Amino acid sequence: MNRSLLSVSLLASTFLACTAALAGQAPGPVSAPDIPVSHRDRIYAAEQFSNTVSVTDPADNKLLGVIRLGDPQPGNFSPLYKGQVLVHGMGFSPDHKTLAIVSIGSNSVTFIDTATNTVKHTTYVGRSPHEAFFTPDGKEVWITVRGEDYVDVLDAATFEEKTRIKTPNGPGMQIFSPDGKYGYVCSSFNPETDVISVADHQIVARVKQASPFCPNIAATADGKQVWFTLKDIGKTQVFNAQPPFDLIKTIDTGPITNHVNFAVNKNGSFAYVTIGGLNQVKVFRTDNFEQVATIPVGNLPHGIWPSGDGSRIYVGLENADALAAIDTQTNKVVANIPIGQAPQAIAYVPNAVPEGSGTDDLQPLGLAGQTAHLTLAPAGKHDGKTPTSVSLFDQGLIQILQASVTGLEAKKPYVLALSTGPEGKGMLQPLANFMTNPAGSAIVNAAGPIRQIVQNDVKNERRYLVIAESNAGKPGTVVQIQGH
Structure with missing residues (x-):
């Protein structure tokens, strides 16, 4: 190959290499x-x-x-x-x-x-x-x-x-x-x-x-x-x-x-x-x-x-x-x-x-790396699906709770609550009222010593996270319960 052809070949190769990198x-x-x-x-x-x-x-x-x-x-x-x-x-x-x-x-x-x-x-x-x-x-x-x-x-x-x-x-x-x-x-x-x-x-x-x-x-x-x-x-x-x-x-x-x-x-x-x-x-x-x-x-x-x-x-x-x-x-x-x-x-x-x-x-x-994680599943159903994830972000003695809620009816009021009994069968204490969006989901926040409550080893002092239908701001039928 003569020098001029070699130069053209090198230029072409360089051009192709450069254009390939210009994504x-x-x-x-x-x-x-x-x-x-x-x-x-x-x-x-x-x-x-x-x-x-x-x-x-x-x-x-x-x-x-x-x-x-x-x-x-x-x-x-x-x-x-x-x-x-x-x-x-x-x-x-x-x-x-x-x-x-x-x-x-x-x-x-x-x-x-x-x-x-x-x-x-x-x-x-x-x-x-x-x-x-x-x-x-x-x-x-x-x-x-x-x-x-x-x-x-x-x-x-x-x-x-x-x-x-x-x-x-x-x-x-x-x-x-x-x-x-x-x-x-x-x-x-x-x-x-x-x-x-x-x-x-x-x-x-x-x-x-x-x-x-x-x-x-x-x-x-x-x-x-x-x-x-x-x-x-x-x-x-x-x-x-x-x-x-x-x-x-x-x-x-x-x-x-x-x-x-x-x-x-x-x-x-x-x-x-x-x-x-x-x-x-x-x-x-x-x-x-x-x-x-x-x-x-x-x-x-x-x-x-x-x-x-x-x-x-x-x-x-x-x-x-x-x-x-x-x-x-x-x-x-x-x-x-x-x-x-x-x-x-x-x-x-x-x-x-x-x-x-x-x-x-x-x-x-x-402290920024300290978080507990929970899930909520449909009440009465054991299909392995956990549509709601919950994070408890440590802030010292309290936590910021954030729930990524899905799987509910669209544009409907609900209550995130604590139940005194498992499966949501006890008395319910409201934490946060919320309205689902048109996709039946919501981001819900609350604050308090929630991890200490829901993970308490003392049976009669433990509470369980649930989501219930809202009746004038008060908890009604439980639709999602804390996973085990």
Whole structure:
């Protein structure tokens, strides 16, 4: 082979190798190169009841420690308390150097340096913010203020408020088109997703949601589709990311449909959706919307994010205090990593630690790793199904109870209660009244020394968790009972 032909051959080989690597993982563009998993990458999880951010090394799926943003109950009850409460939402900057952590209870956005795990700044915003994310050019941070009716826009250099974008009440989450032209803001209280021009902060289109409760939204790396989840009715919808922003598909995904994200690999582009009420992740092709896999995971899967090369998807398990690592080639869980209490949003940040160990200022898991788990099964039926999972998150002498309830009638009032006898046959003491959503499910919370009561060795002092029908707020017929 002569020199000119050899040069052409080498150039062709180089071009093919480069284009093969340009898969593009969300939230970046399709032209962004894949970044192989390494010890420089980090997975972060925002943990709602321990008020921590866990930091995990994906190269060996090892928890490195937590960033403690606040105290658990009752420490955060003090009027002099300065920490964060209900650590929940998460985003990161395009240069991968800064995390933005939203704490719902303290109305704050905490900015963390990924290399040092230190807090750079805290900005306080309006009532009950939910999620935060940087614009693709890194110049702004948008925060959905779900307890009010606007998106708060911060200057990413100063972390100060720049402007507000008026929306319908209850904006749930925002994400951006990979080219940075549009912001997509779904609602948690109104059946409307707004498309906003990033350049001038004006709403340019409105997309009808099939229900009012959207907690999560994501855009594909090719800039063609936007997917959003509807937690209350168990559906996921897809619309055109470009004008005319028309609805493309509605998919029945399942009760407590939580988050959605994407992975691109040699087999194509896939949407991964966490179904909290089924303890599953469902996988769909983005070209024809065919469901290609159902992946069993732990209790109440919530946040989800791909690795920088799309080879893995990481899932936060809200009622299992763990991260599940999924191999996207086999769609099998390959690791479970213990983390803090009730992980909500998670983020995989490639090359978050360019040099050094990246373990500075991290603390041990400690109390954040202490949780008891129970299940509730249909009363009078022994079919092996346990539709309701319960976690008791230790907060010192008390626990925060969180029940992921499914298998009930839709839009009906119920009571979570303690029974003085097994099988729900004793007197019932109410803990929390709740209404199921259109999918017959609900997330129910209570607080108290519940673990000590339901696991008491003294027979006449022990109580049993049950769910009963509600009659004017009082417990009626027992429909689910604590498992053995």
